[in-house]
Amino acid sequence: MKIAKTSHILTPMTDWSQLNNGQYLQAQTQHLVNSTVAQCFGYNLLKLGRLSTQLKTNKSPIIQQINCAEDGENLDLQSELHHLPFQDSTIDLCILVHELDFSSDPHQLLREIDRVLTLDGTLIISGYNPYSLFGLRSLFMSQSKQTARLFSPNRVIDWLHLLGFEIKQKQHLDYISMRPKGPISSFIENIGLRYFPFFCSVYFIVAKKQCTPITPIKSSFEFRRAIINNQPVATKQSHSKNIT
Secondary structure (H helix, E strand, C coil), X not given: CCCCCCCCCCCCCCCHHXXXXXXXXXXXXXXXXXXXXXXXXXXXXXXXXXXXXXXXXXXXXXXXXXXXXXXXXXXXXXXXXXXXXXXXXXXXXXXEECCHHHXXXXXXXXXXXXXXEEEEEEEEEEEECCCCHHHHHHHCCCCCCXXXXXXXXXXXXXXXXXXXXXXXXXXXXXXXXXCCCHHHHHHHHHHHHHHCHHHCCEEEEEEEECCCCCCCCCCCCCCCCCCCCCCCCCCCCCCCCCCC
């Protein structure tokens, strides 16, 4: 298992068209985002990264929506994603699309998201699956041509569990790593999504931050002793009769 943190500088993608089969992935991801954000409520929605900011969230009931990335156009906030300029517990919904794939320190990125999310906040996260046709092709690429680091969805879920998140939804996209064209490719894609989701190219996870209430520990039950102010305790004496 490769170490999550690396000193190698990765360049995040700035547009969906730069991804393999990007336009198809954007449409599929947008469909899943639409159904998810419609059920999330709160005051602040945060989209992190250039690909996340290009997704539409107009179906969300959250009015305050913030596009945040390190650079680019149509941004509300320009910031380093590993050190967000937000107070603790201020974001109700965060969308992170294909940013772990290009993060030099994915643990820090998730910790920062955990910090800014409210106690019942929701995180939508997606990325590439190394156990797929896309992952197999990237495995044979030279080190200089590799542009992304792939982490399995189960490993990402383990990271989220350590941070106290509960997984609400897990789906997979893009089995054959290309847009289905014709009935045969569509049939193969549907079979793969249904029976072999573990080998799909992209995972889509919805996680909810859990708030564990602190229950005070009650002391064991004890009888209270009677308080008598300098008075002798009266006891009841039994008088037995002598039977002759």
